[in-house]
Amino acid sequence: MNDAEAGCGADAMTPDEEQDVHFVQQMASGDEQAFLMLYRRRQGPVFRFALRMSGNPLVAEEVTQDTFVALVKDASGYDPARGTVASYLFGIARNLVLRHLRQRTYVGLDEVDHAPEDPSPSVLDGLTRRADIERVRRAVASLPPAYREVVVLCELEGLAYAEAAAALACPIGTVRSRLSRARALLAAKLRGEAVGVRGIAQEQALRWTS
Amino acid sequence: MKCEQFRDALRAARTWNRPDDELPAALRQHADGCVACRDESDRVHRLDAGLTAVARESAINAPHALEGRVLEAFRAHHREVRPVATPSSGSLKWLPMAAGIVLAIGAAGWFAAGQRSVSSPHEQAVAQSVPTPIVPRAPASSPHVAATSRPAPHSKRPAALDEHRTARAATPDASVATSSPGPSAQVDFDHEGVLADFVTLPYGAMPTDDDVHIVEIDVPRDSLYDFGSAAQSGAATNDLVTADVLIGDDGAPRAFRLVEPTATPVALERQQSPLGARSPRP
Numbered sequence: 001m002n003d004a005e006a007g008c009g010a011d012a013m014t015p016d017e018e019q020d021v022h023f024v025q026q027m028a029s030g031d032e033q034a035f036l037m038l039y040r041r042r043q044g045p046v047f048r049f050a051l052r053m054s055g056n057p058l059v060a061e062e063v064t065q066d067t068f069v070a071l072v073k074d075a076s077g078y079d080p081a082r083g084t085v086a087s088y089l090f091g092i093a094r095n096l097v098l099r100h101l102r103q104r105t106y107v108g109l110d111e112v113d114h115a116p117e118d119p120s121p122s123v124l125d126g127l128t129r130r131a132d133i134e135r136v137r138r139a140v141a142s143l144p145p146a147y148r149e150v151v152v153l154c155e156l157e158g159l160a161y162a163e164a165a166a167a168l169a170c171p172i173g174t175v176r177s178r179l180s181r182a183r184a185l186l187a188a189k190l191r192g193e194a195v196g197v198r199g200i201a202q203e204q205a206l207r208w209t210s
Numbered sequence: 211m212k213c214e215q216f217r218d219a220l221r222a223a224r225t226w227n228r229p230d231d232e233l234p235a236a237l238r239q240h241a242d243g244c245v246a247c248r249d250e251s252d253r254v255h256r257l258d259a260g261l262t263a264v265a266r267e268s269a270i271n272a273p274h275a276l277e278g279r280v281l282e283a284f285r286a287h288h289r290e291v292r293p294v295a296t297p298s299s300g301s302l303k304w305l306p307m308a309a310g311i312v313l314a315i316g317a318a319g320w321f322a323a324g325q326r327s328v329s330s331p332h333e334q335a336v337a338q339s340v341p342t343p344i345v346p347r348a349p350a351s352s353p354h355v356a357a358t359s360r361p362a363p364h365s366k367r368p369a370a371l372d373e374h375r376t377a378r379a380a381t382p383d384a385s386v387a388t389s390s391p392g393p394s395a396q397v398d399f400d401h402e403g404v405l406a407d408f409v410t411l412p413y414g415a416m417p418t419d420d421d422v423h424i425v426e427i428d429v430p431r432d433s434l435y436d437f438g439s440a441a442q443s444g445a446a447t448n449d450l451v452t453a454d455v456l457i458g459d460d461g462a463p464r465a466f467r468l469v470e471p472t473a474t475p476v477a478l479e480r481q482q483s484p485l486g487a488r489s490p491r492p
Contacts, residue, residue: 030288047272136260156265
């Protein structure tokens with residue numbers, strides 16, 4: 001689990017995160033090897049984040065490419081004092097994913113409102129089975145973006161709350177509250193309960209306007 | 211009431227990443243005796259396990275081909291950026307250095323060209339033609355010796371002899387005409403070949419010591435006949451010719467050699483050489 005109290009600035013960086021910062025500084029001056037190293041370290045999390053957020057491998061690939069190209073074009077836009085390189089990349093990827101999600105009409109609401117993952121009331125009892133793991137994955141994918149992203153970042157990619165807050169450009173408290181709400185939604189979906197349309201719609205409206 | 215408190219505490223623990231054993235003891239005791247709360251706690255734990263399993267199962271990466279595309283974008287970006295980079299960027303730091311090198315090469319070339327022009331064959335010939343004084347000029351008051359320091363272009367003076375000449379303080383003295391040392395240059399003779407083109411005077415002997423002097427004088431051409439000089443020609447006999455005369459330590463002339471003919475008939479009467487006087491042409 002994540003350390004909610006962890007900071008996200010340069011002072012709290014791990015050696016790996018400091019190495020990321022070094023790579024960014026090197027690639028800004030044209031160091032191709034530094035860029036390659038950074039890409040190989042961070043492409044996986046960015047791609048997975050984009051995939052879990054979009055549910056589409058092609059979109060995830062495009063988002064991942066655009067994320068690193070954006071970094072290439074504006075490496076100086078990264079400020080170590082504001083967070084890790086990973087959170088910066090997630091922030092770029094998130095904006096790109098949300099742009100994709102806005103361009104198509106919504107997804108999630110129908111799935112969330114009308115499609116319980118499994119009619120069985122005890123899906124959680126069989127999580128050791130691969131099928132049950134897939135259900136959890138689909139449940140996550142069906143969450144509204146505002147909740148999905150905190151689950152993906154904090155629960156699946158292991159970011160600290162502070163890092164997630166930096167990536168999402170929101171306070172840590174918002175991350176906590178959204179995560180709590182997301183977990184409740186996940187638990188309800190996995191129990192086969194229909195999630196209230198009003199609550200999700202309100203959360204999404206809040207998300208898009210924030 | 212206890213059930214609601216327990217579930218709130220459970221959510222808060224997850225929200226704050228606190229382990230369940232940090233829950234208040236009273237709430238934990240309630241969960242042990244409450245089936246609904248125990249089930250809720252199990253669901254939360256299973257959800258955690260499920261998310262962890264999903265995170266581990268789906269450790270997938272971007273397609274490998276994407277790396278090449280991104281790398282190409284990186285190269286293209288830096289190809290575009292370089293020409294418009296600011297002077298402070300590393301990519302243009304070579305410009306001042308290159309300019310300096312070009313200027314240095316240009317300056318070196320200009321300097322070398324100047325050196326070459328000075329040391330061209332023509333210039334060297336001119337430089338070598340600058341006369342090196344053989345003997346100090348005789349004072350203008352000297353009645354008999356018209357010493358000159360300008361070697362004739364066709365001078366047969368041995369180079370080795372020139373090299374062995376050392377300037378000696380000249381003493382204005384007309385006694386050259388009477389075999390006394392006059393304006394002279396001391397010559398160090400250590401090579402008999404140096405003297406090969408000197409003609410020994412009848413009363414003298416070729417000096418063998420190293421301390422002899424050489425003076426350059428103008429003498430009437432016909433005065434040299436008696437000494438077997440080749441200076442005889444169809445020219446007027448009153449012509450003056452320049453000759454080097456070796457004078458020994460005792461002041462007596464020992465030998466001479468012809469240097470150049472001069473054409474100063476006006477000075478003939480005034481600059482009659484004692485050599486000519488000693489051996490007048492009949």
